[in-house]
Amino acid sequence: MNLLKTLATVSSMTLLSRILGFVRDFVIARAFGAGMLTDAFFVAFKLPNLLRRLFAEGAFSQAFVPVLGQYRNTRPVEETRQLVDRVASLLLLVVFAVTLLGMAGAPLLVYLSAPGFTDDPDKFALTVSLTRLTFPYILFMSLVALAGGILNTWSRFAVPAFTPVLLNVSFILMALFAAPQFEPPVMVLGWAVFIGGALQLAFQIPSLRRIGMLPRFSIDLQDEGVRRIFRLMAPAVLGVSVAQVSLLLNTVFASFLNTGSVSWLYYADRLMEFPAGMLGAALGTVLLPSLAKCHAAERPEEYSRLLDWGLRLTFLLAAPAALALAILAVPLITTLFHHGAFTATDVFRTRDALAAYSIGLLGLILVKVLAPGFYARQNIRTPVRIALLTLFVTQVLNLLLIGWLEHAGLALSIGLAASLNACLLYRGLRQLGIYTPQPGWLAFYGKLACALSSMGVSLWFAGGATADWLIWPLATRLLHLSLLVCFGASVYFATLWVAGFRLRDFKRSAVD
Numbered sequence: 001m002n003l004l005k006t007l008a009t010v011s012s013m014t015l016l017s018r019i020l021g022f023v024r025d026f027v028i029a030r031a032f033g034a035g036m037l038t039d040a041f042f043v044a045f046k047l048p049n050l051l052r053r054l055f056a057e058g059a060f061s062q063a064f065v066p067v068l069g070q071y072r073n074t075r076p077v078e079e080t081r082q083l084v085d086r087v088a089s090l091l092l093l094v095v096f097a098v099t100l101l102g103m104a105g106a107p108l109l110v111y112l113s114a115p116g117f118t119d120d121p122d123k124f125a126l127t128v129s130l131t132r133l134t135f136p137y138i139l140f141m142s143l144v145a146l147a148g149g150i151l152n153t154w155s156r157f158a159v160p161a162f163t164p165v166l167l168n169v170s171f172i173l174m175a176l177f178a179a180p181q182f183e184p185p186v187m188v189l190g191w192a193v194f195i196g197g198a199l200q201l202a203f204q205i206p207s208l209r210r211i212g213m214l215p216r217f218s219i220d221l222q223d224e225g226v227r228r229i230f231r232l233m234a235p236a237v238l239g240v241s242v243a244q245v246s247l248l249l250n251t252v253f254a255s256f257l258n259t260g261s262v263s264w265l266y267y268a269d270r271l272m273e274f275p276a277g278m279l280g281a282a283l284g285t286v287l288l289p290s291l292a293k294c295h296a297a298e299r300p301e302e303y304s305r306l307l308d309w310g311l312r313l314t315f316l317l318a319a320p321a322a323l324a325l326a327i328l329a330v331p332l333i334t335t336l337f338h339h340g341a342f343t344a345t346d347v348f349r350t351r352d353a354l355a356a357y358s359i360g361l362l363g364l365i366l367v368k369v370l371a372p373g374f375y376a377r378q379n380i381r382t383p384v385r386i387a388l389l390t391l392f393v394t395q396v397l398n399l400l401l402i403g404w405l406e407h408a409g410l411a412l413s414i415g416l417a418a419s420l421n422a423c424l425l426y427r428g429l430r431q432l433g434i435y436t437p438q439p440g441w442l443a444f445y446g447k448l449a450c451a452l453s454s455m456g457v458s459l460w461f462a463g464g465a466t467a468d469w470l471i472w473p474l475a476t477r478l479l480h481l482s483l484l485v486c487f488g489a490s491v492y493f494a495t496l497w498v499a500g501f502r503l504r505d506f507k508r509s510a511v512d
Contacts, residue, residue, distance in 0.1 A: 360415015
């Protein structure tokens with residue numbers, strides 16, 4: 001299996017999801033703008049979404065996939081089935097209990113995550129109602145993550161990569177056609193979350209049945225594999241999801257700022273998540289099973305080469321994405337969101353946050369590649385220590401920057417802290433002898449700098465005046481933005497070609 005081809009498959013599915021995600025945000029922005037209603041929904045959705053990443057995509061996946069991969073490579077099929085059954089059953093019970101507690105304790109959760117909302121009783125009550133409605137999402141998505149981890153271990157990457165599309169479809173259809181049936185209409189977004197989660201879980205069940213790994217209910221708390229997974233999972237909550245914890249704490253800070261601050265950060269974060277998901281999440285998904293197989297087969301040199309491949313691809317694709325987000329902030333925001341209730345002021349405030357996020361985008365994506373280097377070896381302590389330090393630094397930066405840059409300072413603190421996280425993870429891999437850089441990095445950096453400079457200068461002069469983007473009709477914005485993106489990408493990759501980069505240089509076979 002060609003890892004580059006697999007990465008392209010996963011990324012293309014992620015691209016579809018992200019495009020539909022922008023359609024969803026376009027619909028939400030047009031219908032609800034950036035104010036009290038969206039602030040309430042984004043806070044309500046943030047907590048279950050955070051728990052999804054902590055329990056599901058973050059800590060659980062990083063703990064489950066390496067152990068499952070080891071079982072598949074070294075144990076009989078029946079023992080692997082038993083592990084899947086017992087982990088799925090225990091996960092279901094634990095997360096079901098968390099869901100019930102979250103729904104019952106919604107007022108306290110809203111108070112802790114957005115204390116500034118207490119000044120407006122209507123806003124607070126609406127946020128509580130939306131939180132109760134969206135909280136079952138964590139139950140659905142934890143089981144989706146379990147299914148995705150199984151399918152990825154069996155090299156069935158396409159189905160888990162496509163699954164998030166269904167949430168965006170739910171948002172779009174519910175917001176467009178069902179909003180008038182609810183009072184207030186923003187409650188339709190809560191139901192879209194609930195329905196989207198259920199659809200994602202249902203979509204993966206046939207694929208699990210085809211590979212013979214559809215879980216059956218079976219509880220055995222003494223199972224050695226189960227105990228190891230949940231023992232690894234507890235500290236991994238911090239080790240993999242520090243950025244999400246920081247985003248939640250940022251909501252606390254933002255709730256005290258001007259109305260709309262939570263929404264401006266949300267819309268900027270959505271744009272930042274486009275390359276982060278396209279590359280960071282996709283690379284992490286593809287790398288982790290191969291790294292786990294390498295470790296189980298005791299092939300340290302191949303392990304190091306896989307990490308090197310992932311790091312080079314990250315620099316090659318994430319660096320231009322970060323630069324483009326900063327330069328094209330206004331064209332992107334006006335095209336996607338500047339409609340209906342989303343005003344010019346919202347554009348500029350979202351632009352400030354996006355520019356701040358772009359500074360740390362490379363670091364955020366590097367963490368997605370470097371962290372699996374530890375988790376595939378079931379090394380939890382090192383990334384956890386780094387995560388705790390990073391979380392502390394983020395809050396210090398929040399306090400230092402919020403008074404000067406307001407909501408943009410909160411975005412900048414996450415990016416700077418993520419860059420520190422990546423640097424410390426890299427140093428840890430080197431010190432432990434896990435990763436040794438392959439030859440040619442200095443020349444790689446030089447060629448990359450030339451391509452970035454060419455693209456940056458080209459986009460800066462081709463971008464046009466900000467005032468024009470604010471008044472152009474949607475069709476004109478779409479045309480100009482499409483041309484800008486194509487032009488910038490052409491300049492970047494043409495420069496890389498002239499510098500000697502070839503696609504075949506980045507092809508890599510998966511570990512058997």
